[in-house]
Amino acid sequence: MENRSREILFVEPVLKEIVWGGRRLVTEFPYRSEGEHIGECWAVSAHPHGDCVVTEGTYAGWHLSKLYAEHRELFGNISAEEFPLLVKIIDARENLSIQVHPDDAYAREHEGCPFGKTECWYVMDCPENATLVIGHHAKTRQELADMVAADKYGELIREVPVKKGDFLQIDPGTVHAIKGGFLILETQQNSDITYRVYDYGRLVDGKPRQLHVQQSINVINVPDEADKKALSHTDGLPGNTLNLLVESKYYKVWKLDLEGAVSFEQEYPFLILSVLEGSGTLDGRAVEKGAHMLLPAGYGKVELEGNMELIVSAPV
Numbered sequence: 566m567e568n569r570s571r572e573i574l575f576v577e578p579v580l581k582e583i584v585w586g587g588r589r590l591v592t593e594f595p596y597r598s599e600g601e602h603i604g605e606c607w608a609v610s611a612h613p614h615g616d617c618v619v620t621e622g623t624y625a626g627w628h629l630s631k632l633y634a635e636h637r638e639l640f641g642n643i644s645a646e647e648f649p650l651l652v653k654i655i656d657a658r659e660n661l662s663i664q665v666h667p668d669d670a671y672a673r674e675h676e677g678c679p680f681g682k683t684e685c686w687y688v689m690d691c692p693e694n695a696t697l698v699i700g701h702h703a704k705t706r707q708e709l710a711d712m713v714a715a716d717k718y719g720e721l722i723r724e725v726p727v728k729k730g731d732f733l734q735i736d737p738g739t740v741h742a743i744k745g746g747f748l749i750l751e752t753q754q755n756s757d758i759t760y761r762v763y764d765y766g767r768l769v770d771g772k773p774r775q776l777h778v779q780q781s782i783n784v785i786n787v788p789d790e791a792d793k794k795a796l797s798h799t800d801g802l803p804g805n806t807l808n809l810l811v812e813s814k815y816y817k818v819w820k821l822d823l824e825g826a827v828s829f830e831q832e833y834p835f836l837i838l839s840v841l842e843g844s845g846t847l848d849g850r851a852v853e854k855g856a857h858m859l860l861p862a863g864y865g866k867v868e869l870e871g872n873m874e875l876i877v878s879a880p881v
């Protein structure tokens with residue numbers, strides 16, 4: 566009989582219709598939705614706003630949140646009160662709002678939720694000469710409040726040049742915005758708390774979306790030095806190797822460019838593999854672009870074959 570911990574967990578992604586979203590997630594990936602503005606694919610999520618369901622095997626039909634609550638041994642018996650990570654793909658046809666997230670302490674005190682939001686982005690695609698909003702230029706919190714009150718966003722925000730394959734770590738308190746034309750794989754804490762600083766005056770159903778100006782001013786880091794440490798490049802990384810992109814307080818994220826075969830040990834509480842490009846096999850099972858697999862604790866040796874680009878993540 567097969568050891569249960571050798572079972573790969575496949576889950577059904579949850580697609581999100583959002584005003585700035587496009588159609589790439591359903592035209593370029595094996596995801597299904599009728600909507601015209603599919604902004605996000607929550608590929609591995611146990612969040613109440615999008616709780617993925619296991620599609621096959623022993624736990625077919627189980628929500629990931631329930632599996633985490635009742636079979637913690639599959640997740641290395643970690644103590645986080647909720648499943649700690651959320652992996653999504655974002656298709657921004659238009660600019661996202663300029664936003665900021667709180668840390669755990671602020672989220673717990675002010676939102677009644679255990680997790681703030683630390684996130685990181687792998688840029689799967691973007692236009693030539695693109696920029697993202699990372700950080701701001703205000704020197705003091707008063708200057709920040711004054712510039713926000715005076716609508717001086719052009720002067721306030723910092724735009725950073727970014728290209729396909731770049732990686733960005735967004736710590737809580739960092740002002741940030743994804744722009745139209747970006748396709749991003751995001752690995753984040755399991756949280757949906759976003760404070761919107763500015764939404765370009767955009768109307769949704771005839772009304773502006775709610776801004777959270779005071780919360781934003783409370784949590785934004787001042788002065789901001791995010792640009793110096795947020796951005797890294799992945800071109801030139803060696804193939805067939807798990808290249809560590811970041812080790813934060815909450816997650817480790819690697820890039821793996823596979824050509825041929827590679828094997829390694831799954832030695833983490835759990836490991837999430839996301840196939841961004843190409844196709845191949847995972848322990849003999851066919852996988853392709855758009856597949857996300859969760860390998861439980863004690864899984865052991867992982868064998869990958871084929872031509873694939875993957876982002877791999879584990880909780881810390």
Ligand code: ZN
Nearest residue numbers: 664666684741
């Ligand atoms: Zn964010």
